[in-house]
Amino acid sequence: MLKVSIFGSCVSADAVYxxxxxxxxxxxxxxxxGSQVTLPSVREDIIEQIGSPFQxxxxxxxxEKALWDxxxxxxxxxxxxxFIDDRFNLLLDxxxxxxxxxxxxxxxLRKVEGDWDRERVIPSYSNQKWELWKQGWAKLLDVMSDTGNIGKLVVNQVWYASRDSSGNVLPKAPFEVENGYLRKQYDHILETRPDVRFLTYExxxxxxxxxxxxxxxxxHYVPALYEATIRQITMR
Structure with missing residues (x-):
């Protein structure tokens, strides 16, 4: 059975699980x-306040920056x-x-510190976060190459949907900022590593x-997308 590790979101996990x-x-x-490329630092006081074992x-x-291990x-x-979870801001601790x-x-964090200083926030689609993300991508390529895993890298090229399966326009659609950022990420990947395998969708x-x-x-897509994911990753 094909063993798949995921660094991403429920988009990829829902297809595989x-x-x-x-x-x-x-x-x-x-x-x-952009977080994974920075130094590890575990805040046990924050983790203890989170109820779910998965969370x-x-x-x-x-x-811990566990991706590299x-x-x-x-x-x-x-x-x-x-890269759907790049919708989150980063925070300078x-x-x-x-x-x-x-x-x-x-x-x-709120349970430990209350509200935090907004100046510590690195916004999702800011230039500062983009530079950190590019550093993270460069390190990813280095670590994958050094460990002989570069041929195992697959990018799930999804986009924010603007409509639901009933034909309704979603709130905040057309998600120009979010999809524009994804496009920038995909373009950078192709510029730096043109042979990376992409999963694409109708x-x-x-x-x-x-x-x-x-x-x-x-x-959170219709079943046909997850079926297409499985078809593509199991292709030989």
Whole structure:
């Protein structure tokens, strides 16, 4: 069975999990390459305030910069990446480290510190975060190459959906900022590593599912998209 590790979001995990065709080896969510490229720093006081074991695990992985050890462990056949979770801001912590300001992290942080100084926030689509993300991508290529895993890298090229499966326009559509940032990321990937494998989708699949188990969202897609993901990653 094909073993897949994921650095990304539910977009990739929902396609892989429970299929019986692909084994989900590891899943690092709610994290940006812009965070992973910075120095590790674990805030146990924040993690202790997070109720869900899964949420605690993903926040810890972001703090530990666990992506690099996961790659060096070389336990996967494919590393599937998507960049939907780059919608989150980053936060400069008081010790100088940088963490992804996911909902889970923010919830724990508020219980420890209350509200934080807005000057510590690195906004999602800012130039500062973009420069950190590019550094993270460069390090990813280096680590994948050094460990002999560069041929296992797959980018899940999804886009924010503007409509749902009933034909309704989603709130805040057409998501020009979000999709513009994704386009910039995909273009940079192709410029720096033209041979990276991309998963691509027909527009008819890039639609939000009104019956999705996580609710309606511009990145909670109809089943046809996840089926296309599996078809593509299992192609020989």
């Amino acid at each position: 429970g299929t019986g065709i692909v084994q989900l080896d590891n899943y690092l969510a709610r994290s940006s390459l 605690r695990r993903i926040v810890r992985a972001d703090m 996961m790659i060096r462990g070389n336990a996967f056949d494919l590393l599937l990446m998507d 008081k010790d100088g480290s940088i963490h992804t300001l996911s909902n889970e992290y923010a919830s724990g 527009p008819v699949t890039l639609v939000a599912d009104t019956e999705h188990k996580w609710g309606i969202s511009p990145f």
